[in-house]
Amino acid sequence: MLTMMGITFREGLNRKVMLISLVLAVIFLGLYGTGVHYAGQSFNEHPNPMLAAVVYPQLLSFGLYFGGFIVSFLAIFSAVGAISAEIETGIIQAVITKPIRRRDYVLGKFLGLGLFLALYAALFFIVIAMIINIKTGLVLDGQWRALGLFALQPVVLLAITLFGSVVLPTIANGVVMFMLYAVAVIGGMVEQIGWLIGNTGLQQAGIVTSLVMPVDSLYRKIVHLLMNPTNNPLGALQQMGPFGSMAEPSVWMVLYALSYVMIFTGLAAYAFGRKDI
Amino acid sequence: MDMAIETFNLTKKYGAKVGCAEICLRVPRGQIFGFLGPNGAGKSTLVKMLVGLLFPTSGKAILLGRALGDIEVRKKIGFLPENFRYHDWLTGQQLLEFHASLYKLGGTAKKRRVDEVLDLVGLAGKEKQKVQTYSKGMRQRVGLACALLPDPDLLFLDEPTSALDPIGRKDVREILVTIKALGKTIFLNSHLLSEVEMICDAVAFIRQGKIIRQGLLEDLRTGDIQVEMKIGGLTPALTAALASLARSIEIEDDLVRIRVKQDEDIPRLAALVVTGGGFLFEMNRKRSTLEEMFIRTTGGGEEIC
Numbered sequence: 001m002l003t004m005m006g007i008t009f010r011e012g013l014n015r016k017v018m019l020i021s022l023v024l025a026v027i028f029l030g031l032y033g034t035g036v037h038y039a040g041q042s043f044n045e046h047p048n049p050m051l052a053a054v055v056y057p058q059l060l061s062f063g064l065y066f067g068g069f070i071v072s073f074l075a076i077f078s079a080v081g082a083i084s085a086e087i088e089t090g091i092i093q094a095v096i097t098k099p100i101r102r103r104d105y106v107l108g109k110f111l112g113l114g115l116f117l118a119l120y121a122a123l124f125f126i127v128i129a130m131i132i133n134i135k136t137g138l139v140l141d142g143q144w145r146a147l148g149l150f151a152l153q154p155v156v157l158l159a160i161t162l163f164g165s166v167v168l169p170t171i172a173n174g175v176v177m178f179m180l181y182a183v184a185v186i187g188g189m190v191e192q193i194g195w196l197i198g199n200t201g202l203q204q205a206g207i208v209t210s211l212v213m214p215v216d217s218l219y220r221k222i223v224h225l226l227m228n229p230t231n232n233p234l235g236a237l238q239q240m241g242p243f244g245s246m247a248e249p250s251v252w253m254v255l256y257a258l259s260y261v262m263i264f265t266g267l268a269a270y271a272f273g274r275k276d277i
Numbered sequence: 278m279d280m281a282i283e284t285f286n287l288t289k290k291y292g293a294k295v296g297c298a299e300i301c302l303r304v305p306r307g308q309i310f311g312f313l314g315p316n317g318a319g320k321s322t323l324v325k326m327l328v329g330l331l332f333p334t335s336g337k338a339i340l341l342g343r344a345l346g347d348i349e350v351r352k353k354i355g356f357l358p359e360n361f362r363y364h365d366w367l368t369g370q371q372l373l374e375f376h377a378s379l380y381k382l383g384g385t386a387k388k389r390r391v392d393e394v395l396d397l398v399g400l401a402g403k404e405k406q407k408v409q410t411y412s413k414g415m416r417q418r419v420g421l422a423c424a425l426l427p428d429p430d431l432l433f434l435d436e437p438t439s440a441l442d443p444i445g446r447k448d449v450r451e452i453l454v455t456i457k458a459l460g461k462t463i464f465l466n467s468h469l470l471s472e473v474e475m476i477c478d479a480v481a482f483i484r485q486g487k488i489i490r491q492g493l494l495e496d497l498r499t500g501d502i503q504v505e506m507k508i509g510g511l512t513p514a515l516t517a518a519l520a521s522l523a524r525s526i527e528i529e530d531d532l533v534r535i536r537v538k539q540d541e542d543i544p545r546l547a548a549l550v551v552t553g554g555g556f557l558f559e560m561n562r563k564r565s566t567l568e569e570m571f572i573r574t575t576g577g578g579e580e581i582c
Contacts, residue, residue: 093362
């Protein structure tokens, strides 16, 4: 399992998708840093503490939301053919005929990719938090727990994409996973609107999509951890908009996301253990 | 006799389609065993079952004394798949080290064995190059090196020389003969019948998923000797006399092709011609080639199961 984990981690670093993701990340963080820099400069020149207290958290949410986007795309692109592409190219034939259990092959892939994605996400989070902290002076609550959840986001996507990679061809898996991710994103926004206008139906639709794909609810939880509205009279304002979080997902949602990871990784190992290559 | 491979009614079905049906094979240790059949006959299906890529629908198999699916026994089994593909972003050395780790080799044993197999397949000095820069032949060699890493007691090779030039093929043949001399067993799937003929001790023919003939190459050949004779004054009576000894007979003008069962029948044929009043101008004993045997046994061509 450790051998598979090692080769998968190294493969993640060597793939073109990693290079492209790094370039995208640098472009994104560069633009983001520039935006935050000028916003901070503007508030320094024309102080408006009330407006700054609303705009800075919005900038943070914006950074984390689109940062999560990039990390999620990397997760799907990295895992979409983790097993199916090796079956399609034939690489797998010389690997799983070695003295290695099939479940160890799957778990090694999961751990290697998971470590790679979690590190990438953590780095992304740290850079965003540093930009915000240095340029705006905003103090973030619960940033370590938020970092953990930010790193968990791609791992959730990895688990289900890895399962898809066992039971579906690579292209079909990619289509399904992007649709699932889109469902989560749209569901999250629908729920946000539901809380804003007090519509129970929209709120429940959002909760159901969170159960199907809990990535977006992890993001909402992160926003809540970083900007706890109970300590802040402007909290409600800060949490408005598509990138805010009007209702904090409970700790049960985090546990659900962790169970989701374990269940789909287990299903991937189970399905692969019975698969004819 | 100690068997490297034994299969008992091993069967693989894909729904209604049969991949392999009731395969019963016995391959003694220390042999090079050729597995032959037309495309689509079920050769790869059997090999994939034996190396653990496919799960049998029914039947069982024993490899090196352990049941099919046993993980530990794989430490002594090497496998070179047909059209072997690699993590080609690795160098040759890194690829071999990765595969050695999968075989649970570590530390100095891993390094020593990697160096040995690089030498054995003629890639020493090329190990620092990325595999994606290797030629087809070099890729085939590095694939063979991966299969040889555990110093296997049983080696499955699926078309091991298909991408090699004549010198490369000769090199691989020599490697296989060397491995055999060490008492190892080699299960060889190959379309290159002349090569199989050169190195195999025994062969099996598969057609439509079923084994239709198997045995030692020598025994299979002995049962099939062709004699070509040029005979003058061939009469119906002489033809009938010759046919009585023959397994089959073909006549084109004065050229007579006869298949007989054993070497002792050859002088009898000559005696029949002389006593039957014919004139024997020429007589050649032709051992049937594996290719002829293959075509006769399998019917040749590609199969659609």
